[in-house]
Amino acid sequence: MKNKYIFILTITITASLLLSIASESLKLITLKNVEIDKKKNVLSAIGIDIESFNNNSIDNYFSENIDSLVIDLDGNVVQTLSINDLKEVENNQNGEVKYFNNQNEYLPIYKDNNKNALIIPISGKGLWSTLFGYFAIDLDNFSTVKGITFYKHKETPGLGAEVSKKWFQNNFIGKEIYNDGNLVSIAVSKAGYADKNSLYEVDGISGATITSNGVSSFLMRDLSRYEKYFKKNN
Amino acid sequence: MSNKKTFIDPLIDNNPITRQVLGICSALAVTVKVEQALVMTLALTFVVAMSNAIVSLLRKYIPSSIRIIVQLIVISTLVTLIDKVLEAYMYDISKELSVFIALIVTNCIVMGRADAFAMQNDVKSSFIDGLGNGLGYGSILIIVASFREILGFGTFLNFRILPEFLNNGLMILAPGAFIILGLIIWFQRSITSFVEE
Numbered sequence: 001m002k003n004k005y006i007f008i009l010t011i012t013i014t015a016s017l018l019l020s021i022a023s024e025s026l027k028l029i030t031l032k033n034v035e036i037d038k039k040k041n042v043l044s045a046i047g048i049d050i051e052s053f054n055n056n057s058i059d060n061y062f063s064e065n066i067d068s069l070v071i072d073l074d075g076n077v078v079q080t081l082s083i084n085d086l087k088e089v090e091n092n093q094n095g096e097v098k099y100f101n102n103q104n105e106y107l108p109i110y111k112d113n114n115k116n117a118l119i120i121p122i123s124g125k126g127l128w129s130t131l132f133g134y135f136a137i138d139l140d141n142f143s144t145v146k147g148i149t150f151y152k153h154k155e156t157p158g159l160g161a162e163v164s165k166k167w168f169q170n171n172f173i174g175k176e177i178y179n180d181g182n183l184v185s186i187a188v189s190k191a192g193y194a195d196k197n198s199l200y201e202v203d204g205i206s207g208a209t210i211t212s213n214g215v216s217s218f219l220m221r222d223l224s225r226y227e228k229y230f231k232k233n234n
Numbered sequence: 235m236s237n238k239k240t241f242i243d244p245l246i247d248n249n250p251i252t253r254q255v256l257g258i259c260s261a262l263a264v265t266v267k268v269e270q271a272l273v274m275t276l277a278l279t280f281v282v283a284m285s286n287a288i289v290s291l292l293r294k295y296i297p298s299s300i301r302i303i304v305q306l307i308v309i310s311t312l313v314t315l316i317d318k319v320l321e322a323y324m325y326d327i328s329k330e331l332s333v334f335i336a337l338i339v340t341n342c343i344v345m346g347r348a349d350a351f352a353m354q355n356d357v358k359s360s361f362i363d364g365l366g367n368g369l370g371y372g373s374i375l376i377i378v379a380s381f382r383e384i385l386g387f388g389t390f391l392n393f394r395i396l397p398e399f400l401n402n403g404l405m406i407l408a409p410g411a412f413i414i415l416g417l418i419i420w421f422q423r424s425i426t427s428f429v430e431e
Contacts, residue, residue: 004297011304015311022315026322033325158403 041151042066042110045134046117047173065114070106075228083108090123095130095218097123107225111139117146120226124218126211129154131163135219142230143178145186160211171202183227185220188212240363244370251374252419253428256342261375262411264334268391271372271379273327277316277335279368282344285309286364289352296353305348306339313338343367374418381414382406 032055039062040050053061070081086099086106099106110119117136124131133150137143148169155161162168176199177185184200191206204212250256257278264274288308289296296304317335320328328335338344347367352360383389386405388396404410423429 004300007295007297008300008303011307015307019311019314019318022318026318029322030318030325033322037325037329157406158401 041149042119042134044151045119045136045147045149046112046115047147048115061114065112067111067113069109069111071109071226071229072104072106073225073228075226075230075232078106081106090130094221095124096221097121097132107229109226109229110134112136113139115146116140118142120222122148122219122222124214124221126153126155126163126214127160127208128156131155131211131214131218135223137177141178142234143176145172145175145177148172155208155211159205160208162205162208163211163215168205175199175202177223183220183224183230185223186216188216188219237359237362240359241366244363244366245373246370246422247426249370249374249422250343250346250367251371251415252422254346255419256346257371258415260334260337260341261371261378261415262408264331265375265379265382265411266386266406267330267383268376268379270327270330271375273320273324274331274334275368275372275375277320278338278341278343278371279365280316281309281312281338282347282368283361283364284312285344285348286352286360287357289348290355290357290360293353301353302349305345309344309348310339343371374415377418378411378414382410386410 036055036058039058040053043053043058043061044050048061050058068083070078070083070086072078081101085101086108087101089098089100090096091098099108108121111117112119115136116139118139119134119136122133122135131150131153133148133152135148136146138146150164150169153161153163155163171194172186175186177183179200187201188204189195189201190209190212191204194201194203244250247253251258251261260274260278264270285305285308289305292304292308313336316338317328320331320335347364351363355363380390382405383391384396385402388394388398388401402410405414
């Protein structure tokens with residue numbers, strides 16, 4: 001029965017044709033969504049209430065206030081590249097994301113001139129998963145924390161997942177990552193044990209010690225990648 | 235069977251989840267919030283109804299030796315289509331539902347209805363059967379999601395109705411769905427006094 005082969009061939013070709021048309025015609029909208037989503041995540045690090053923004057106003061805010069920069073590992077701004085040229089590679093062991101263009105490693109930076117903040121991506125392992133987020137510091141002294149946000153993780157709901165809650169993130173605001181010219185980052189201590197007067201410690205989440213420790217360690221690691229840039233521009 | 239009966243039957247008496255216990259995996263995964271459950275319901279209903287209609291339209295031409303392959307092609311085309319549309323127009327929800335939309339392909343309800351019903355019946359009643367089964371699945375999804383969202387987050391469709399300190403973390407996790415689903419199946423079977431043979 002050669003009918004069978006003709007039948008399956010027709011069905012397959014029709015289906016794949018249909019899907020390619022759909023995929024191609026929706027591609028632009030989807031790419032736009034991904035881009036807007038990224039912008040939303042960046043903006044939520046500096047405490048902007050993104051719920052009150054629609055897609056257009058996010059685009060507008062971004063183009064008016066945010067400078068996206070690419071720097072090399074020595075802390076020099078690379079004018080010839082934009083953040084979209086960088087390819088993200090995640091290290092599966094520790095969740096560190098590295099950015100490459102033609103085998104060379106770079107780092108992305110967002111500058112918000114309205115809120116006077118510098119925003120960098122952070123990522124690293126918690127208990128179950130890699131946490132992805134953004135960290136914002138003051139543009140003048142590169143030390144005072146303006147905010148932190150996490151937009152993607154798979155930590156335990158109610159425990160580790162509290163990292164994406166306001167109460168936890170608000171603990172960071174106003175803290176300092178530099179002590180006497182040394183990068184000390186922010187330590188996430190045991191819940192309730194943080195020294196209230198310390199500028200370098202915040203309370204962790206009770207029942208989520210490993211997630212809290214993870215945040216501590218990858219925050220330090222990711223901030224130290226930018227140390228050379230901070231030094232050059234301070 | 236009349237069209238009305240074809241439509242009503244899978245909603246209650248022959249419900250794919252509570253009676254046939256199909257599609258449990260996604261019923262556990264996407265019932266954390268009502269919004270997700272609603273979108274999943276719409277997506278699955280569309281896929282079952284359309285795949286039923288298309289398979290029924292082709293039923294006289296499909297060689298029986300390759301019928302499962304043909305059904306699978308029809309179903310996965312529709313699912314990929316829905317996935318693309320959600321990505322373009324409901325990006326936030328499509329992010330939350332993630333792989334579960336793509337996994338509609340493996341949902342036993344879709345394949346089961348295509349092979350068991352659409353291969354023997356005309357286009358119109360196949361379409362209605364698909365609608366009924368999709369909505370039957372969805373109604374249970376929405377009931378489970380309502381309990382889980384209200385007890386777990388204290389909200390309904392993101393409106394706060396219970397104070398936050400009453401939130402029960404268990405409801406957000408998979409065991410919460412198992413418990414609620416079990417209670418619903420128990421409740422329905424004690425009324426209809428249906429016993430598994």
